[in-house]
Amino acid sequence: MTRNVLEVKELSTWFGTEDGQIAAVDRVSFVLKQGEVLSIVGESGCGKSVTAQSIMRLYEENGSVAYDGSILYDGADLLDHSPARMAKLRGNDISMIFQDPMSALNPVFTIGTQLTETIRAHRNVSRGEARRRAIEVLNAVGYPDPETGLRRYPHELSGGMRQRVVIAIAIACEPKILIADEPTTALDVTIQAQIVELIATLAKDRGMAVVFISHDLGLLAEVSHRVAVMYLGQIVELGTVAELFSQPAHPYTRGLMASALTLTGPLTHRLTTIAGTVPAITDRPTGCVFQDRCAYTTTQCRSQEPSTTELTGDHQVRCWNHDQLPAVLEGEPA
Ligand SMILES: Nc1ncnc2c1ncn2[C@@H]1O[C@H](COP(=O)(O)OP(=O)(O)OP(=O)(O)O)[C@@H](O)[C@H]1O
Numbered sequence: 337m338t339r340n341v342l343e344v345k346e347l348s349t350w351f352g353t354e355d356g357q358i359a360a361v362d363r364v365s366f367v368l369k370q371g372e373v374l375s376i377v378g379e380s381g382c383g384k385s386v387t388a389q390s391i392m393r394l395y396e397e398n399g400s401v402a403y404d405g406s407i408l409y410d411g412a413d414l415l416d417h418s419p420a421r422m423a424k425l426r427g428n429d430i431s432m433i434f435q436d437p438m439s440a441l442n443p444v445f446t447i448g449t450q451l452t453e454t455i456r457a458h459r460n461v462s463r464g465e466a467r468r469r470a471i472e473v474l475n476a477v478g479y480p481d482p483e484t485g486l487r488r489y490p491h492e493l494s495g496g497m498r499q500r501v502v503i504a505i506a507i508a509c510e511p512k513i514l515i516a517d518e519p520t521t522a523l524d525v526t527i528q529a530q531i532v533e534l535i536a537t538l539a540k541d542r543g544m545a546v547v548f549i550s551h552d553l554g555l556l557a558e559v560s561h562r563v564a565v566m567y568l569g570q571i572v573e574l575g576t577v578a579e580l581f582s583q584p585a586h587p588y589t590r591g592l593m594a595s596a597l598t599l600t601g602p603l604t605h606r607l608t609t610i611a612g613t614v615p616a617i618t619d620r621p622t623g624c625v626f627q628d629r630c631a632y633t634t635t636q637c638r639s640q641e642p643s644t645t646e647l648t649g650d651h652q653v654r655c656w657n658h659d660q661l662p663a664v665l666e667g668e669p670a
């Protein structure tokens with residue numbers, strides 16, 4: 337049995353809005369196993385980034401942001417840690433890669449300085465040792481000629497190379513968990529596939545667990561072990577790639593898949609098969625979160641929140657009607 341490195345239980349994140357405290361992440365639960373790639377998919381505004389940033393505790397817990405639930409890591413709840421202890425964990429135990437590599441790099445310092453400073457912030461090593469380690473991780477991410485690379489500034493690199501450097505910084509201290517929040521959105525399609533492949537290979541070789549966030553089910557399918565589908569702050573379906581792709585149970589998952597099939601490029605912010613967009617968190621309906629865009633909504637869906645149904649194997653869904661849906665849904669290829 338593979339060990340769980342992270343256990344997220346009933347995690348909620350509330351933001352202060354004009355309508356009061358509203359949950360952007362709503363009782364989200366999942367485990368992350370050692371060496372596995374877990375993907376989180378959903379359209380824009382589903383709560384993917386808020387989930388990721390809550391795990392990293394990147395929102396200050398002040399008057400306007402509050403967390404609930406627990407995030408168990410290494411025998412303790414991250415939500416109980418002091419800000420100082422969290423700061424030590426970030427970049428060392430848990431690393432995050434953001435969408436835009438340019439904003440993750442400092443334009444005024446060389447790649448070498450940024451890499452070695454990250455290493456020296458977490459490891460008590462000499463400059464020489466940090467430099468050696470920097471070259472090693474640049475090599476690991478496929479950066480050609482790392483020795484020269486150390487002297488380059490971010491603007492001298494292509495987008496794909498910059499993202500490789502960002503990944504090198506993220507893995508420099510050998511984190512147990514890597515969270516990649518749409519790490520390829522700014523890149524062209526061939527480079528996207530390379531970067532996704534690279535992250536998956538690093539995870540495999542180093543036993544890192546990865547949370548991979550994307551709009552693009554197609555991109556994730558190749559590298560993920562399990563997939564969590566989010567809608568309006570909730571996980572509506574979670575399963576192994578095999579289960580989810582062969583027997584998607586939630587109408588939303590099926591809509592995402594049908595869209596991925598009908599588009600030639602990556603799935604962007606619009607679903608071709610389900611009209612409308614994700615509502616604002618202040619407009620969360622009573623009952624099922626997906627009711628307003630679902631063609632199969634019943635009175636029960638409008639009044640009662642769907643409970644989690646365990647399907648076969650490692651697969652769960654939150655839909656009252658998952659076993660009564662037609663074999664081919666509207667918009668699905670026959
Ligand atoms: N600081 C904040 N204050 C208030 N609401 C917020 C804040 N950050 C995010 N939200 C809201 O929380 C919801 C989820 O946002 P989130 O950024 O997690 O979406 P996402 O799934 O990552 O979307 P995308 O694919 O566009 O990155 C959105 O409705 C967003 O407007």
Ligand SMILES: [Mg+2]
Nearest residue numbers: 384385386517
């Ligand atoms: Mg996001």
